[in-house]
Amino acid sequence: MKIAFFEVPKSEQPVFMQAFNGVEVSFFEEKLNEDNVSLVKDAEIVSVFVNSEINKNIIDSLLNLKFVATRSTGFDHIDVEYATSKNIKVSNVPAYGSHTVAEFSFGLLLNLSRKIYDAYHNLREGADFSIFDLQGFDLFGKTIGIIGTGKIGKNSVKIAKGFGMNVVAYDLHPDLEFAKENNFEYKTLQEVLSVSDVITLHAPYTKENHHLINKENISLMKKGVFLINTARGELIDTDALVWALKEKIIAGAGLDVLEGERELKEEIEIVSSPEKAERVKDYKTLLEDRVLIDMPNVIVTPHVAFYSKEAEGEIVKMTIDNIQNFISGSPQNIVISK
Numbered sequence: 248m249k250i251a252f253f254e255v256p257k258s259e260q261p262v263f264m265q266a267f268n269g270v271e272v273s274f275f276e277e278k279l280n281e282d283n284v285s286l287v288k289d290a291e292i293v294s295v296f297v298n299s300e301i302n303k304n305i306i307d308s309l310l311n312l313k314f315v316a317t318r319s320t321g322f323d324h325i326d327v328e329y330a331t332s333k334n335i336k337v338s339n340v341p342a343y344g345s346h347t348v349a350e351f352s353f354g355l356l357l358n359l360s361r362k363i364y365d366a367y368h369n370l371r372e373g374a375d376f377s378i379f380d381l382q383g384f385d386l387f388g389k390t391i392g393i394i395g396t397g398k399i400g401k402n403s404v405k406i407a408k409g410f411g412m413n414v415v416a417y418d419l420h421p422d423l424e425f426a427k428e429n430n431f432e433y434k435t436l437q438e439v440l441s442v443s444d445v446i447t448l449h450a451p452y453t454k455e456n457h458h459l460i461n462k463e464n465i466s467l468m469k470k471g472v473f474l475i476n477t478a479r480g481e482l483i484d485t486d487a488l489v490w491a492l493k494e495k496i497i498a499g500a501g502l503d504v505l506e507g508e509r510e511l512k513e514e515i516e517i518v519s520s521p522e523k524a525e526r527v528k529d530y531k532t533l534l535e536d537r538v539l540i541d542m543p544n545v546i547v548t549p550h551v552a553f554y555s556k557e558a559e560g561e562i563v564k565m566t567i568d569n570i571q572n573f574i575s576g577s578p579q580n581i582v583i584s585k
Contacts, residue, residue, distance in 0.1 A: 273286075288308060317340070468497065
């Protein structure tokens, strides 16, 4: 059995090596792509993170591939439908960092509500002790709309309640018992968007909810709403978000994910390589991502909401379990195309 791990820092490699002692294992800190796939053309198992796009060309290049283990909950970076058609199974890590991501979401919100970064920057860069541009607002008594009440969303409900916020939520499969226990209401998406002072996204990304937040329903939002996204960038229409920020419908945004962030991470490569440039589907989104990053009322972080010591440990453990169970003939956490 040959296993290839991509996007694995050196600190994690000994753990995987020990778990698969006696198996031929190779490690790469970079992502898997069409330029380096030839290095692991005989691999039977490939493990990746979200920056490795496992498309048809990658799959066709790995002639012996039987199993893909993504070290993430989301799997939109993998063509699961095509993999399944070739009898290749795909597993994910369905639950990790449910506290981690929820906590980070409120970290973004607090930075926006109390202008923490602005205060730090003014003092550090200009020795400016003036407070008059730094007035924020309390979370207490505000209404927060939580889109998606899986494990992360549920933890966000509890944190919001700790701040004394009023909670409304939207989910395709509402947990009414949890809502009763935590004293909040489920509403339609349109109702949640129209009554919330803060909106935070915790829904998985599917083809059906592409641009779940768009220009049409942004128009339903309260003027001055704040938007947090630690889920997937493609849940928000970037063009509509830039418009809403410029029109001051949305007063501020905290974004740990961006639409087209894989291409954005490769921006220098894309500009310098005509071959790679051909892979970019939408330059407009890249430019709009840059606009968002430069806006003073937007905080953008590089997809790190999941990245805590505890969550990393959970990811490694579950990935090892997924691969070992596949090898033993009892695969677990298998995902299907949607």
